[in-house]
Amino acid sequence: MRELLRRVLLTAGFLAAAWYFWYTPATIIGARVLDLEGEYQARVARRYVTPQSNAPAKPAGSSFVRNHSNPGSPQRYRQHVLESRPLPHELSLPASWVKSLQDAAMGNGPFVGRRHRNLVYFSADEAPLEAVASPLRKSLGLTGFVNAYMTVGTHDLEFLIFPEPRSSDAPSAVMYPQRALAIPWALGALALYALLGWPARKDVRYDPVPVAVLDVVAAGGAAFLWALPLRLAPSTAAAIGDPIGGPVWFWTIALLPVLALLSLARREAYGIVVTPEALRFRSLFRTRIIPFTDIQAAATETPDAIQSTITLQLRSGEKLRLPWAGMQGLLSLVDTLRRYGLLHAGPFSTS
Amino acid sequence: MLRCEECGTGNSPANLYCASCGAILDPPSRPDMRATQRFPAELRWETEIPLATDRFMLYDTAKVLLFSAMTVISVGSVIALLMGGASAPLAEWLLVFRIVGLVFVGIGVALLLVMLIFFGNRFPVRITLEPRGVRWEARSRRGKWANRTAIVAGLLTAKPGLMGAGLLAETRSTEGMRWKDIRRVRFHPQLCVISLMNSWRVVLRLHCPPTLYHQVCILIRTAAPHARLEGVVA
Numbered sequence: 311m312r313e314l315l316r317r318v319l320l321t322a323g324f325l326a327a328a329w330y331f332w333y334t335p336a337t338i339i340g341a342r343v344l345d346l347e348g349e350y351q352a353r354v355a356r357r358y359v360t361p362q363s364n365a366p367a368k369p370a371g372s373s374f375v376r377n378h379s380n381p382g383s384p385q386r387y388r389q390h391v392l393e394s395r396p397l398p399h400e401l402s403l404p405a406s407w408v409k410s411l412q413d414a415a416m417g418n419g420p421f422v423g424r425r426h427r428n429l430v431y432f433s434a435d436e437a438p439l440e441a442v443a444s445p446l447r448k449s450l451g452l453t454g455f456v457n458a459y460m461t462v463g464t465h466d467l468e469f470l471i472f473p474e475p476r477s478s479d480a481p482s483a484v485m486y487p488q489r490a491l492a493i494p495w496a497l498g499a500l501a502l503y504a505l506l507g508w509p510a511r512k513d514v515r516y517d518p519v520p521v522a523v524l525d526v527v528a529a530g531g532a533a534f535l536w537a538l539p540l541r542l543a544p545s546t547a548a549a550i551g552d553p554i555g556g557p558v559w560f561w562t563i564a565l566l567p568v569l570a571l572l573s574l575a576r577r578e579a580y581g582i583v584v585t586p587e588a589l590r591f592r593s594l595f596r597t598r599i600i601p602f603t604d605i606q607a608a609a610t611e612t613p614d615a616i617q618s619t620i621t622l623q624l625r626s627g628e629k630l631r632l633p634w635a636g637m638q639g640l641l642s643l644v645d646t647l648r649r650y651g652l653l654h655a656g657p658f659s660t661s
Numbered sequence: 662m663l664r665c666e667e668c669g670t671g672n673s674p675a676n677l678y679c680a681s682c683g684a685i686l687d688p689p690s691r692p693d694m695r696a697t698q699r700f701p702a703e704l705r706w707e708t709e710i711p712l713a714t715d716r717f718m719l720y721d722t723a724k725v726l727l728f729s730a731m732t733v734i735s736v737g738s739v740i741a742l743l744m745g746g747a748s749a750p751l752a753e754w755l756l757v758f759r760i761v762g763l764v765f766v767g768i769g770v771a772l773l774l775v776m777l778i779f780f781g782n783r784f785p786v787r788i789t790l791e792p793r794g795v796r797w798e799a800r801s802r803r804g805k806w807a808n809r810t811a812i813v814a815g816l817l818t819a820k821p822g823l824m825g826a827g828l829l830a831e832t833r834s835t836e837g838m839r840w841k842d843i844r845r846v847r848f849h850p851q852l853c854v855i856s857l858m859n860s861w862r863v864v865l866r867l868h869c870p871p872t873l874y875h876q877v878c879i880l881i882r883t884a885a886p887h888a889r890l891e892g893v894v895a
Binding site (some may be wrong): 516517519520521523524527531570577610618620634635636637638639640641643644653 | 708709710711713714715716718719770773777783850851852853868870871872874875
């Protein structure tokens with residue numbers, strides 16, 4: 311049971327670590343403080359400069375568009391942008407929050423780690439943005455993201471909502487907010503695996519080193535396959551919300567390494583303790599004691615000339631086959647069987 | 662009675678190791694054995710080596726993969742630096758490291774699957790100790806079949822790489838080492854495995870049946886008295 315528990319803890323820890331590593335918020339919001347007048351001067355005004363007389367002639371249509379879409383002034387441009395998709399007027403955000411947003415654009419303040427290019431990213435359920443998220447969600451149709459504007463004090467703000475967080479450029483700190491927990495969970499699982507207690511070194515048992523390596527590989531593989539849909543879907547919520555669309559298939563494949571772990575638990579639990587009076591056989595769920603007086607003979611078996619087992623012939627007629635390939639500590643068992651005069655000649659040929 | 666040169670304890674003549682301190686009882690301290698032990702004409706056994714559950718197999722596989730990965734990363738880093746300039750050398754190197762790392766992790770997992778699924782985690786071998794040296798022969802029918810299939814498929818599809826891999830594996834299905842070439846011998850009595858090394862690497866690993874282990878140890882020490890002996894009884 312201890313070997314099963316060891317692997318259950320290892321796998322659970324790795325699954326939790328994979329979950330935390332790839333967990334994303336359901337929705338991400340990007341925000342920035344706008345300088346609409348500056349934007350007008352830099353990007354818009356130049357488009358409406360009257361063409362020089364010696365400039366190449368433009369098609370008539372382009373001058374029509376230019377004349378009818380020209381906002382005319384920075385103030386009208388600002389009004390035009392803010393009214394294009396406004397957030398409800400009753401919403402408000404703390405001035406300190408807006409100040410931090412402004413500072414992030416300058417490369418300082420508490421939101422610096424959340425900035426990428428000109429946007430600062432937040433999870434939609436973070437205060438104080440949960441109020442903004444609701445009207446933004448309503449304006450979402452089939453689009454991947456949508457933006458809206460509001461004015462707080464003298465500052466104009468733009469918000470972009472990303473219902474598929476992985477389509478945004480949000481930094482890891484926002485995209486994967488739980489990632490810092492992944493390593494402690496994985497290390498904790500490994501520590502529990504190692505500290506749960508091991509059979510005595512002198513016991514006859516399978517070599518624990520490759521079994522431990524394979525345990526870690528199998529648990530890691532199971533966690534990877536389990537968490538892969540979380541990475542491939544647009545968000546964690548999307549992956550869990552539509553399990554039949556992909557995750558279930560990965561989770562079914564993830565059962566294969568889990569089966570390998572069960573097999574490894576069975577292998578690791580198997581052992582033989584040599585005592586002065588008897589051999590104690592240990593398996594996953596039970597222990598069997600066979601006194602030396604119950605053993606009639608022991609011999610190495612040679613089916614097809616391959617020597618891979620020692621066979622114990624019991625007085626009851628039962629035969630017990632002990633595989634030795636990959637096992638450690640067999641010399642003490644062989645010496646003991648020889649000492650009791652039970653072991654027959656070796657399985658080798660000399661010529 | 663044999664006296665241990667390390668601690669002075671008296672040992673049974675049958676002992677290879679001191680019962681008190683575990684030191685190897687050197688052949689010079691066993692004149693009776695040197696004089697009376699005759700090398701048999703041949704000592705042979707067949708056994709099945711576990712693959713994925715054998716620590717030596719995992720260690721050797723990991724060593725080869727790591728060495729190959731480091732070589733590719735080194736070459737790739739130099740190329741990335743030369744092609745990309747010195748604008749972001751760390752970023753270039755990290756990219757190469759990640760790509761090569763992922764590829765080699767994939768190869769490692771694929772090798773594990775081949776060991777477990779194709780070979781059933783067992784590889785039959787025949788080991789022969791003879792007057793000239795040690796011979797190691799692969800006896801896996803699946804292995805032979807895979808090698809020959811690779812050769813034929815490589816020929817038919819005009820892929821020299823595949824054919825070369827099959828030929829290489831086929832030529833390595835029998836290996837040997839002369840007694841005089843053995844420089845070091847490392848005993849792993851806990852696992853009944855003996856590693857035979859030349860001056861810089863392990864050439865052969867002998868997986869012995871537990872009933873035969875002591876006899877193989879004595880034969881190797883008799884046949885290669887010049888080799889440095891390593892390892893103690895656990």
